[in-house]
Amino acid sequence: MSKFFVITTILIMLKILQASENTTQLPMQGKLIGIQKAPYVAAIYELEFYKCTGSYISNLWVLTSGYCIVGKLVRDLTVVMGTNEVNRIGDKKDVVMLVLHPNYTAVPLQNDVGLIGVASPFSTGSAIRPITISDKTVSITEFCSLIGWGSAINFTHQLFGNESILLRQVRMKPIKQETCRGMLPNVTARYGKEFISDSVICARGEDGDACLGDVGAPLVCDQVQVGITSMVFEECGKRKPSVYTDVAKYRQWISGKTMPIMISPKLGSYSLHSSSWFVIFRMCVLVILSVML
């Protein structure tokens, strides 16, 4: 059974389950936001079509959901930054590396975190800047923002390459896991309590809602990223909670994969903080560069 089939199936099942739950319509879709206010937001394209949102976290790395990269080929993906408009020219980079969390599962969706390594760093400025990821789980007393293109893109709507979709910010309120399960009774009944595990954050829209096109988009509180949009239900705008990967729970894994190699001043040796094969790959690149220079 292909992963695509599994994901499609889970989405269809969620749609059926969701459709039977009582909801109230939410008319607003947050507010438009200029890229200078969210310079860390990255648009991820697959074969020239908008696919997901991500966040720029360090010079070569974009953080997104695992769902956005699972089964993808690096040559099919590109990342664009510096523009608040989907399908408009920005700073476009080829993708050279995809790192999916080793414990990612599609059913139920868990450890939904992935990293995209780009070919060269983005040139930072007022419209492009990395965001800090949180080292602690957000508290339910805070107010956060979801920044993405999703509220303007819905399931039934096929996005064409010539269409203009503007970045939006939706105010989100984190809610307790228990409350969240209670608001998604049929989903919880179907997948069990672990569907909303301790490694996720649930949040509910205040002036708009998360929608499918937001998958991978950052949940931000106080200019710090606390979540990655993981599970969004098809009936966007009906004030159902959406589910976010809790980045604090994955911070160690993320920094291990994205940490630049430190060159020790003493011996000129590399101090390795991560044993991944990518570190070895980067060492090879450095060796090649040092031979060339």
Ligand SMILES: *[C@@H]1O[C@H](CO)[C@@H](O)[C@H](O)[C@H]1NC(C)=O
């Ligand atoms: C769950 O779904 C079933 C149908 O699949 C429906 O009869 C039931 O009312 C739903 N429960 C809730 C709490 O919405």
Ligand SMILES: *[C@@H]1O[C@H](CO)[C@@H](O)[C@H](O)[C@H]1NC(C)=O
């Ligand atoms: C949905 O909830 C509202 C308010 O809680 C209630 O008035 C309404 O009857 C409910 N609708 C259904 C179909 O259960």
Ligand SMILES: *[C@@H]1O[C@H](CO)[C@@H](O)[C@H](O)[C@H]1NC(C)=O
């Ligand atoms: C993946 O799961 C295994 C078993 O629970 C655990 O030992 C391991 O640390 C996990 N890997 C990561 C990167 O969290």
Ligand SMILES: *[C@@H]1O[C@H](CO)[C@@H](O)[C@H](O)[C@H]1NC(C)=O
């Ligand atoms: C989805 O988008 C299409 C095209 O913009 C629109 O006609 C439709 O009403 C939208 N559906 C919802 C549920 O927002």
Ligand SMILES: *[C@@H]1O[C@H](CO)[C@@H](O)[C@H](O)[C@H]1NC(C)=O
């Ligand atoms: C956008 O592209 C689609 C598909 O190629 C086409 O059907 C549509 O007419 C185009 N719209 C505009 C405004 O050019």
